[in-house]
Each structure stands twice: as structure tokens, then as C-alpha cells.
Amino acid sequence: MSQTPGILFTVLAFALVIGPLVFLHELGHYLAGRAFGVKAEEFSIGFGREIAGVTDRRGTRWKFGWLPLGGYVRFAGDMNPASQPSPEWLQLPAAERAKTFQSKPLWQRAIIVAAGPVTNFLVAIVILSAFAMLFGQNRTPSVVGTVLPGSPAAAAGLQPGDRIVALGGRSVATYMDMVQFTQLRPNEQVRIDMVRDGQPRSVDAVIGTRLERDRFGNEFRIGQLGIGAAESVQVPVGVLEAPLVGLRNTADIVRMTVDGLGQIITGRRSVAELGGPLKIAQVSGERLSLGPIEFAFLIALVSINLGFINLLPVPVLDGGHLLFYAVEAVRRRPVEPQVMEWAFRGGLIAILALMLFVTLNDLGAFGVWRSLAGLIG
Structure with a gap:
């Protein structure tokens, strides 16, 4: 309800x-x-x-x-x-x-x-x-900890211990980088660059889709590969470092905004997802x-x-x-x-x-x- x-x-x-x-x-x-x-x-x-x-x-x-x-x-x-x-x-x-x-x-x-x-x-x-x-800041490394059976990651042959270094040609350094990339790209094919046992490898995968519903009844299509993190790393951030972290996070959100706009322009995402003042009011x-x-x-x-x-x-x-x-x-x-x-x-x-x-x-x-x-x- x-x-x-x-x-x-x-x-x-x-x-x-x-x-x-x-x-x-x-x-x-x-x-x-x-x-x-x-x-x-x-x-x-x-x-x-x-x-x-x-x-x-x-x-x-x-x-x-x-x-x-x-x-x-x-x-x-x-x-x-x-x-x-x-x-x-x-x-x-x-x-x-x-x-x-x-x-x-x-x-x-x-x-x-x-x-x-x-x-x-x-x-x-x-x-x-x-x-x-x-x-603090989440700096969980982009290392595969678990692979969900039947997931796109499993179909692509990913294994625990693999370190993901890039998705679709875009470098990733943390687990959150991977999450941000995949969430915006349900059903899209992506090249996964990784390092296994010290050797670089590349595989292709189709990002899966998970339908989520929040407590307000809103539904979202979320992309996922089916990878769990190897460990969770949350580090404290000091006063001097905080503005740099805030700047990086702002830049990440701008990049996600550009990605979403690009998907709408190219037809990979429905224009129905564009919201206006009424939607902003609802979310507010x-x-x-x-x-x-x-x-x-x-x-x-x-x-x-x-x-x-x-x-x-x-x-x-x-x-x-x-x-x-x-x-x-x-x-x-x-x-x-x-x-x-x-x-x-x-x-x-x-x-x-x-x-x-x-x-x-x-x-x-x-x-x-x-x-x-x-x-x-």
C-alpha cells in the first residue's frame, strides 16, 4: 500500500x-x-x-x-x-x-x-x-565478491576475485562506480574489462533489469549485472577533503544526467521519463x-x-x-x-x-x- x-x-x-x-x-x-x-x-x-x-x-x-x-x-x-x-x-x-x-x-x-x-x-x-x-565516503573496491546465479555476470563468466576496471570503455575504480553505470543501462550490451589473476581480460554482457517499487508506489527499471562486492569499505572524510569529495560527487551526478539525457535523445530511454514541475513537487x-x-x-x-x-x-x-x-x-x-x-x-x-x-x-x-x-x- x-x-x-x-x-x-x-x-x-x-x-x-x-x-x-x-x-x-x-x-x-x-x-x-x-x-x-x-x-x-x-x-x-x-x-x-x-x-x-x-x-x-x-x-x-x-x-x-x-x-x-x-x-x-x-x-x-x-x-x-x-x-x-x-x-x-x-x-x-x-x-x-x-x-x-x-x-x-x-x-x-x-x-x-x-x-x-x-x-x-x-x-x-x-x-x-x-x-x-x-x-564518510564509500570506497568499496570494484572487485567481484559474489556472482548471482543466472545473472548477466554469471552468463558472461565473471568469477569472485575479478577486478572490474572498465564498463563500456568507461573506467571504474569503486563498486559504486559500477552500480551507477549499470543502474542507468537496463537491457544494454556492455563490454566488461577486468583483471583476473593479474591478466587483463574482456567479456561482453547484457545488463539485466530489475523492477523496483518504493513505499510510495513508484516503479523504477534498474539495470544490474548480478555482482556482489567482495568487501565494504567506508572511510571517514575530513574537513579539508570534504569539498573535493563534494565536487567529485557533483561531477558524477552531472555525468549521470548527461548519460540519461543522451539515452532519451538516442531513443534508448523513453521520453515519458522526463518530468516537470508536477513530478518535482511529487518527489519533494x-x-x-x-x-x-x-x-x-x-x-x-x-x-x-x-x-x-x-x-x-x-x-x-x-x-x-x-x-x-x-x-x-x-x-x-x-x-x-x-x-x-x-x-x-x-x-x-x-x-x-x-x-x-x-x-x-x-x-x-x-x-x-x-x-x-x-x-x-
Whole structure:
């Protein structure tokens, strides 16, 4: 029997995840801009009509919008979505124009734009570093301890004592490296490079599939080879080492995100697995009900994904701005305003279409379409 949290609890959990992460993302932009002398006119959590706000002594309006699915910082001079100089900008007095985003050198503008996603990654690194200090780090070696009878590992001829050094051409150093690789690749063929009795060997195997169901009724297809570890090694992590461990763990999660996205693009994984705000809200409620540790780990995951998505080279996103800055650096002149305008319109349409698609996915995962079909039938 599933133990799904109530709707109010889920909404609260979603707000506790998205609200702080959006605030910190935009705070990264704000602080970088402030460091370079750019005036921020608005700092908004949420979009649309203002429901509450206050203006500070610097003239920045801090406010909440009625649609709490994001946020933004509007710097002085931001008179169009592409942040390009305009006739209105040129008419500003010199002293005011010097405080605008467009007046700053290319490298400063790039830092201001990149500061948001970087802040999201830093949040994740801090959380994962704290986990490393609290619980240590699993460094169980990638040595086969047991082989499950009838498993893909058994069919491939793996034996206890074999040391796995690579899966699918990707090097593995620990048992967790193997688990992370195989879990994302059910039913995929993989080459296993190993060392047996001091001699390198290679075998091919098809990763098996295990269907798991959690306490909330969610089902997952998990890839597995059927290998047990030879021993479990958990080592303590000190204060100085923790940030490096947090950085490595963040990089591993980014790599898994890229792998998952690549599988969806190539058709090896269903697009139905893409989730949107409704799915994040559902998972937020579930993780919060499991306790603060699970919830904090979810915040780290969402923060990483927020940073990663914003760095994609799509106009409207931070990565789109950075892409145009890179083109500007190569050409030694800005991209033409009309090109920027059409690119940002296209990017906005693409993002809205993706949001609609993942929302429809979420509704399908919640059984809405099946219920409607039943009513119509």
C-alpha cells in the first residue's frame, strides 16, 4: 500500500525546494552584478503580477510574483530579452549608463550570467560535502565478491576475485562506480574489462533489469549485472577533503544526467521519463516525508539539474547568453540585434513547448489521461 503524502504537504515541500534554489540562483546573478557596479532594478521570485515587495536603499525592488515557477534579476539597462543596447539605452545619461549591464566588458557580463548556475552547483557541493563529513565516503573496491546465479555476470563468466576496471570503455575504480553505470543501462550490451589473476581480460554482457517499487508506489527499471562486492569499505572524510569529495560527487551526478539525457535523445530511454514541475513537487513531498537527510539530498539533485539546464546553449537560458558572448568574443563584435531577437523568440517557444510536454508527461504519470479515457469510455 502506497504512503503518498497529502497535497498540502507536497506543495509545502515543493516550495521549500524551488523557492530557496531559485532565490540563490538569482542571488548569484545579483551579487556578481553588484560586484561589477551594475544596478539591479528588480529581484523577483516568481513571474507575473507582484503580490508583495519592498524597495531597498539601492533602488532594487525585491518582490514576489504570483507564478512561483522561477525568478529573475532585472539589471539597469535590460530593455529587451537579449540584453542588447537599444536607442533607449543610448539616451541614458552617462552616469546612469555606466551602471547598466550593457556597459560592462564582455568578460564581466559573462561572469554575471554564469554566476547563477555556478551558485546552484556550489549549493550542491556544500550539501554533498556535509554528507561526506557526516557519513564518510564509500570506497568499496570494484572487485567481484559474489556472482548471482543466472545473472548477466554469471552468463558472461565473471568469477569472485575479478577486478572490474572498465564498463563500456568507461573506467571504474569503486563498486559504486559500477552500480551507477549499470543502474542507468537496463537491457544494454556492455563490454566488461577486468583483471583476473593479474591478466587483463574482456567479456561482453547484457545488463539485466530489475523492477523496483518504493513505499510510495513508484516503479523504477534498474539495470544490474548480478555482482556482489567482495568487501565494504567506508572511510571517514575530513574537513579539508570534504569539498573535493563534494565536487567529485557533483561531477558524477552531472555525468549521470548527461548519460540519461543522451539515452532519451538516442531513443534508448523513453521520453515519458522526463518530468516537470508536477513530478518535482511529487518527489519533494515524498523525500520530505522520509526525513531531512533524504530531503537535503533531493535539494542537491535539483540544484545540480537547475544549474545544468540553465547552462544549456538555448536562447533565453543563461547558456544561450553565454553562447552569444562566445560568438561575440570570436567575431570581436556583438551578434546583430535582429538575429538575437529571433533567436530568443525561438528559444522561448522551445522552452514553453518543453514545459508543456513535461507537464503532460507528469499528468500521464499521475493517471489523469487513463481516468479521462475511462470517463469517456
